[in-house]
Amino acid sequence: xxxxxxxxxxxxxxxxxxxxxxxxxxxxxxxxxxxxxxxxxxxxxxxxxxxxxxxxxxxxxxxxxxxxxxxxxxxxxxxxxxxxxxxxxxxxxxxxxxxxxxxxxxxxxxxxxxxxxxxxxxxxxxxxxxxxxxxxxxxxxxxxxxxxxxxx
Amino acid sequence: xxxxxxxxxxxxxxxxxxxxxxxxxxxxxxxxxxxxxxxxxxxxxxxxxxxxxxxxxxxxxxxxxxxxxxxxxxxxxxxxxx
Numbered sequence: 001x002x003x004x005x006x007x008x009x010x011x012x013x014x015x016x017x018x019x020x021x022x023x024x025x026x027x028x029x030x031x032x033x034x035x036x037x038x039x040x041x042x043x044x045x046x047x048x049x050x051x052x053x054x055x056x057x058x059x060x061x062x063x064x065x066x067x068x069x070x071x072x073x074x075x076x077x078x079x080x081x082x083x084x085x086x087x088x089x090x091x092x093x094x095x096x097x098x099x100x101x102x103x104x105x106x107x108x109x110x111x112x113x114x115x116x117x118x119x120x121x122x123x124x125x126x127x128x129x130x131x132x133x134x135x136x137x138x139x140x141x142x143x144x145x146x147x148x149x150x151x152x
Numbered sequence: 153x154x155x156x157x158x159x160x161x162x163x164x165x166x167x168x169x170x171x172x173x174x175x176x177x178x179x180x181x182x183x184x185x186x187x188x189x190x191x192x193x194x195x196x197x198x199x200x201x202x203x204x205x206x207x208x209x210x211x212x213x214x215x216x217x218x219x220x221x222x223x224x225x226x227x228x229x230x231x232x233x234x
Contacts, residue, residue, distance in 0.1 A: 119161030
């Protein structure tokens with residue numbers, strides 16, 4: 001089993017085809033995403049949005065702020081990967097038709113996806129590549145929090 | 153944990169309750185949801201070459217395992233990973 005890390009980020013105001021959080025891969029490792037949580041901390045309301053986990057390959061864009069991966073085992077070294085959260089001033093260059101997971105979610109609900117052993121989302125060892133959580137067609141502009149656990 | 157498929161590759165949990173399993177396409181590595189349909193028989197896209205259920209999208213009609221695609225992409229022999 002590889003070293004495991006966690007990243008958490010948020011988007012204060014989602015919009016169509018905007019990135020909530022992105023995991024930037026590195027040339028030295030293949031990150032394996034095995035846990036994802038998406039939730040909303042705003043006052044409960046009946047709004048919804050679609051979300052897609054998409055590969056990007058042409059660069060991670062320009063995030064609103066960087067997110068430092070936290071090692072789940074404190075004795076592990078820093079992750080080779082990086083991450084960023086909204087609000088992106090330049091979106092990552094997503095690969096067309098490269099959605100790894102897609103779902104729709106009501107604002108009131110919390111979504112979690114967990115991979116079985118061997119079912120992780122594998123990212124290539126690529127400095128310009130990674131995975132982004134993209135909001136699609138939200139019915140309103142609300143805040144979204146996301147958390148990813150990955151292994152490298 | 154109730155499972156809707158024998159070899160689920162992932163689970164979807166909404167508000168602490170498991171609602172669905174996901175399978176993983178061997179060609180693109182993406183996960184797709186299996187919807188519980190009781191006794192209804194569902195014909196799912198199947199790759200005759202590798203004998204696996206696929207996501208059914210046109211990009212995955214050709215049998216190229218995701219592991220091979222990753223290797224080719226990292227070597228620069230393919231420009232896109234999808």
